[in-house]
Amino acid sequence: MSKQPSKSSSNRAGSPSSSQLDKIPLLNILRGQDRQRVLHELTEARYGKGEFIFREGDPTEYFHIVKEGTVKCVKSTPDGKECTLKMLMPGDLFCCDAAAFDGASHPGTAQPMGDVSVLRMSKKAYFEMLRRSPEAALEVIKYLGNRLNEAQEKTKILATDRADQRLASLLVDLAARSGFQDSQGIKLTVRLTRQDMANMVGTTTETVIRIMSRFKRDQLVAGTANRLVIRNLDKLKALASA
């Protein structure tokens, strides 16, 4: 069973304060009454490590937006293997798709990596927003198009590259999406174990450990899950597209 989310104490359900929402493209597009209506329908929920936002097979109830933290999307096989599809960051939308089908259930599980805050809205309110605001609908189309291209790029990488290249691609991607420059190199804010990385590139923990050891020896990276640093982005990029 999923644990219950702890509602944010500083934000009542129904109207998160507008100042915190500036970094969410979909909301920035809305103006005047449309914006007010949507903000009124949004509820904030907080989750911690080990909880589930929803699980594979659960019925879809809400449309979600990541507000703070990182959410991982996972699919599992009957024999217990896991595949991590995507790390969602602030501004990312989820369940904008499955929600489109009444009666459809979640095709994967959404889990927080550490503390996260998500905004959500009933499917009904979501559809109303899309129908009222062509700009919002276009933004969602644009977002889904990007996600599809990303997913297809990932498909290509999985289908054609070796494990070390796939891992290099992952590190390059994470550096851009979750890294900040530092005297040592690019530090990643997301904390990923070797197991996490293995699930993201379709290989085993042992293989990731071996490759990361090699990368470490060759000065491409440094550190472990807590404080992983990219030391040579260019060489990683070269390896990724070799």
Next chain:
Amino acid sequence: MSKQPSKSSSNRAGSPSSSQLDKIPLLNILRGQDRQRVLHELTEARYGKGEFIFREGDPTEYFHIVKEGTVKCVKSTPDGKECTLKMLMPGDLFCCDAAAFDGASHPGTAQPMGDVSVLRMSKKAYFEMLRRSPEAALEVIKYLGNRLNEAQEKTKILATDRADQRLASLLVDLAARSGFQDSQGIKLTVRLTRQDMANMVGTTTETVIRIMSRFKRDQLVAGTANRLVIRNLDKLKALASA
């Protein structure tokens, strides 16, 4: 260089006859003036085997809909390997995503498998349609959501399954999407070589040949590219999700 498409002789640009378009969900949604406007903007183009509808890196100009035949979406690596992402069938939309970004180029190549007919519309007209008709926009969102789920399911299969399971998944999928029942079993209308299948499941031609020989021996399939028959769908399904 791509060869030039040969325009359909029976349909003038600008208004393909409405009776042929009944199987395209996106168009069926439109009513009255919206529908007329869209049909007026649609142009039909025909392509044959060996031609390209567009190639990876080309600038995006049109939004496309498959009308007849099968179109394959391919990505290539620097060293010449190919990955086939998807077989598009009548009713499928493409470039509804990349087109959303002005200046973006095609992330992959679109090639006909035999004779195909596609409808297309300028990006400008496409955006106008989405802005004028919330129902059309919702249909596109629904379509893209499905494509994303499909792509993520494929990611999971590539990341966790063996080659024979991936091939079984492919055959099960093709049976549903391009097969028709027959005294011998389910015949596929798309003609796929072992090479085509290899590109679709992320493996080599030799591996596909070996696995197909085994499937043939075990009475799961029969025939070759010209007339491939699925003889035991249930066993293939079982293998795919084992």
Next chain:
DNA sequence: TCACAAACATGACATATGTCATGTTTTTAT
């Protein structure tokens, strides 16, 4: 119909990666 090219097939061998076992280091909770 013939010649040619593409597709299919199979063996031998190389290698990347998975599996299992065991031990060390780091993190976490009490």
Next chain:
DNA sequence: ATAAAAACATGACATATGTCATGTTTGTGA
């Protein structure tokens, strides 16, 4: 601070799949 639990690490070995070579069958255009 200490114990327990994760995470990290490394070796030995198994195996799925890639690579290359060679030959047969099938399809196709002149």
